[in-house]
Amino acid sequence: MTANDIMYRIRLYVGDTDKKSLSDWEVLNSVNDALRLMAEESARLGSSMFRMKSNVTITAGSASLPAGYLQVIKAFNGTGGELLNVFTDIPDDGEFSVTGGSLSSGEATVELWYFGYPAAVVSADSTINLPESMAVPLARVASLLLANKVEEAVSMADYFIGAKAERSERKG
Amino acid sequence: MLVNDFLKKVAVRLGDEARITYSNKELISVLNDAITQLSLERIAASDATMVKEISVTPGTTAIPSGFVRFVGQESVYPLNGKFMSLDSSSAARTVRYFGVKPHVETKGDDLPFDDTTSLGVLLNYVVVLAGARVGDQSPIEAGLADRMSGAYLGRVNADANKVKEA
Numbered sequence: 001m002t003a004n005d006i007m008y009r010i011r012l013y014v015g016d017t018d019k020k021s022l023s024d025w026e027v028l029n030s031v032n033d034a035l036r037l038m039a040e041e042s043a044r045l046g047s048s049m050f051r052m053k054s055n056v057t058i059t060a061g062s063a064s065l066p067a068g069y070l071q072v073i074k075a076f077n078g079t080g081g082e083l084l085n086v087f088t089d090i091p092d093d094g095e096f097s098v099t100g101g102s103l104s105s106g107e108a109t110v111e112l113w114y115f116g117y118p119a120a121v122v123s124a125d126s127t128i129n130l131p132e133s134m135a136v137p138l139a140r141v142a143s144l145l146l147a148n149k150v151e152e153a154v155s156m157a158d159y160f161i162g163a164k165a166e167r168s169e170r171k172g
Numbered sequence: 173m174l175v176n177d178f179l180k181k182v183a184v185r186l187g188d189e190a191r192i193t194y195s196n197k198e199l200i201s202v203l204n205d206a207i208t209q210l211s212l213e214r215i216a217a218s219d220a221t222m223v224k225e226i227s228v229t230p231g232t233t234a235i236p237s238g239f240v241r242f243v244g245q246e247s248v249y250p251l252n253g254k255f256m257s258l259d260s261s262s263a264a265r266t267v268r269y270f271g272v273k274p275h276v277e278t279k280g281d282d283l284p285f286d287d288t289t290s291l292g293v294l295l296n297y298v299v300v301l302a303g304a305r306v307g308d309q310s311p312i313e314a315g316l317a318d319r320m321s322g323a324y325l326g327r328v329n330a331d332a333n334k335v336k337e338a
Contacts, residue, residue, distance in 0.1 A: 022244040
């Protein structure tokens with residue numbers, strides 16, 4: 001979906017379809033804030049949303065974490081073997097650790113699965129890499145953030161993400 | 173509607189069809205005051221028809237004539253006659269703002285307010301303002317203009333009824 005699919009819904013929910021109260025810049029910022037909040041809640045609740053994968057090349061034992069990284073899920077080496085998450089600055093082969101903004105490992109490459117938030121939406125034409133079913137939740141959360149109702153926005157995000165997470169667990 | 177056609181209506185309402193009391197120059201000046209008054213009134217009520225859109229390059233683009241305020245918050249702010257960037261980016265961006273309608277200069281210009289409702293309010297304002305110069309209070313026109321504006325802007329439903337009654 002595009003950012004505009006979310007933006008027009010936000011204007012509908014806040015009563016500004018004639019665009020006389022809010023600027024596009026304000027609405028775009030609320031979409032980005034909502035994406036971040038929903039990604040954080042998705043990570044906390046362990047839902048299937050906002051899961052990302054990145055192949056990281058390790059140089060001299062470490063590399064920068066991907067942009068938008070929030071929380072690790074799992075990591076694998078180049079042959080598909082799962083790596084052990086350890087708490088040391090110098091992990092061995094078969095191990096990895098996350099410290100600050102860095103990923104360390106004894107492996108040459110790490111396939112990192114993690115919860116993350118998508119790149120910032122910069123215009124109404126920007127693509128948001130989420131299923132269509134997330135359009136209403138995202139717009140609802142963004143609408144609450146626009147009104148500075150942060151706690152209500154978190155509750156709203158939890159309601160939608162939590163429901164999805166429960167369904168995933170039942171299937172599992 | 174052309175300014176000339178509008179001024180003919182004004183002259184009739186002022187009882188000055190022979191143009192003895194008011195010159196066109198004076199009426200055009202009064203008309204411009206009325207345009208500003210009506211514009212500001214509608215901007216205060218966030219009337220969507222008063223919104224304009226421009227492309228802004230921060231640090232370069234001058235504040236347009238008639239600028240009153242942005243629609244909502246923007247990533248630029250006015251300073252010393254220009255728009256400056258909040259995010260330090262000098263990239264051009266489109267912004268929307270409430271702006272006063274442009275003034276007219278000659279009888280051949282088009283009126284910036286050209287819908288039936290606005291013309292009525294504008295006419296009343298011009299009569300009130302022009303009448304004041306010769307000592308006329310024009311309470312009927314003043315009251316009508318206020319009621320018509322109230323109804324147009326949805327101030328309260330009772331105002332719309334008052335317009336019908338008037």
